Amino acid sequence: MKIISIDKKEWNSGLQQSRESYRLTGPVKNQAAHRYKDLDDDEFPDMDFGETALSPKSILFPPSEVMLTFTTDKESPDCNIMREVPKAYPDRAVIGLRPFDAKAFQVLKLNYDTKEYQDPYWLKAYNACTFIGLADNSPSVFDFSTSCNSGPFDETGLDVLLVDTGDTYLAKILSDKGDAFTMAAGFTTVADDNSAAVIDDMKQAAEAKIRSTISFDKIAEKTVLELFEADHWEETAFACINCGTCTYSCPTCWCFDIQDEVSGTDGVRLKQWESCMTGLFTLHGSGHNPRDYPWQRTRQRFMHKLKYFSDKYQQGIMCVGCGRCIRQCPANIDIREICERMNG
Numbered sequence: 001m002k003i004i005s006i007d008k009k010e011w012n013s014g015l016q017q018s019r020e021s022y023r024l025t026g027p028v029k030n031q032a033a034h035r036y037k038d039l040d041d042d043e044f045p046d047m048d049f050g051e052t053a054l055s056p057k058s059i060l061f062p063p064s065e066v067m068l069t070f071t072t073d074k075e076s077p078d079c080n081i082m083r084e085v086p087k088a089y090p091d092r093a094v095i096g097l098r099p100f101d102a103k104a105f106q107v108l109k110l111n112y113d114t115k116e117y118q119d120p121y122w123l124k125a126y127n128a129c130t131f132i133g134l135a136d137n138s139p140s141v142f143d144f145s146t147s148c149n150s151g152p153f154d155e156t157g158l159d160v161l162l163v164d165t166g167d168t169y170l171a172k173i174l175s176d177k178g179d180a181f182t183m184a185a186g187f188t189t190v191a192d193d194n195s196a197a198v199i200d201d202m203k204q205a206a207e208a209k210i211r212s213t214i215s216f217d218k219i220a221e222k223t224v225l226e227l228f229e230a231d232h233w234e235e236t237a238f239a240c241i242n243c244g245t246c247t248y249s250c251p252t253c254w255c256f257d258i259q260d261e262v263s264g265t266d267g268v269r270l271k272q273w274e275s276c277m278t279g280l281f282t283l284h285g286s287g288h289n290p291r292d293y294p295w296q297r298t299r300q301r302f303m304h305k306l307k308y309f310s311d312k313y314q315q316g317i318m319c320v321g322c323g324r325c326i327r328q329c330p331a332n333i334d335i336r337e338i339c340e341r342m343n344g
């Protein structure tokens with residue numbers, strides 16, 4: 001394991017140098033909150049943040065993405081032919097990913113990269129990325145990532161883990177991609193021999209700050225029907241207004257819809273974020289909706305995250321404990337409490 005030391009005074013010039021090989025994406029302040037964006041040529045990431053309001057899933061899975069174009073113009077030789085939109089996937093370095101968000105990409109990968117089916121849009125974008133994580137020295141009160149097989153110093157899915165020690169970043173190089181990025185940025189100063197111990201101490205201190213937990217150990221023993229037909233769901237979902245904020249802000253919610261939109265004779269086929277919280281999500285062409293009542297949609301979200309996913313993949317729950325859905329829900333619906341109900 002190679003650990004290098006990056007003097008913060010050299011951070012921006014190194015990033016600037018890396019631009020010869022990488023397009024940079026990182027967190028920037030956007031009014032009250034931070035968000036990830038593709039950085040302009042003279043722009044640098046603002047690494048002084050907790051977690052971004054929206055997760056970084058949009059880097060690989062944009063809220064709206066044009067897949068195909070078509071025309072209905074009968075005069076055109078292309079009439080009614082779907083054309084793929086050419087896309088470029090330049091090497092991209094995603095700077096400042098919180099560890100739970102990097103872990104979330106591995107959860108999404110279970111869905112987008114299977115033996116039977118690969119989502120080419122997500123996968124090409126994923127493969128073009130080098131993920132540079134930033135350990136979280138001060139996890140928020142909503143963070144329960146240590147209960148979800150992750151944590152503030154989790155290395156899963158990362159190519160480099162940066163640890164902020166004040167005037168320097170200690171950078172753990174976790175893959176060949178990570179090595180290539182630090183070389184391209186000119187970050188080559190090998191850290192002191194005690195740097196691994198320093199990182200370990202900081203990891204333990206950060207994990208000890210997390211007081212929030214979730215328990216789901218008994219959910220696996222219960223049957224789907226037992227949980228689905230439990231009599232608490234209408235009460236559990238009573239306050240939910242089905243706004244979808246929880247699903248849109250969540251790094252592990254992966255649902256999308258495919259829609260055609262036409263203006264005049266020009267049309268596009270779009271892949272767009274969708275949410276189990278919306279009534280249209282399951283509306284059949286016949287007019288029947290198997291989740292006609294709002295509480296049924298709330299139940300679906302929690303059954304998917306806490307039961308269906310766990311049963312199918314045997315890799316814990318579909319949640320990395322970032323806490324965004326708890327912090328942002330206008331009705332104070334808390335996945336930790338609902339998980340407790342299902343578990344009990």
Ligand code: SF4
Binds near residue numbers: 243245333
């Ligand atoms: S649980 Fe909260 S954030 Fe999610 S749809 Fe319901 S009200 Fe909105």
Ligand code: SF4
Binds near residue numbers: 246250253305319323
């Ligand atoms: S369910 Fe909530 S806490 Fe879990 S990953 Fe999604 S937004 Fe974060």
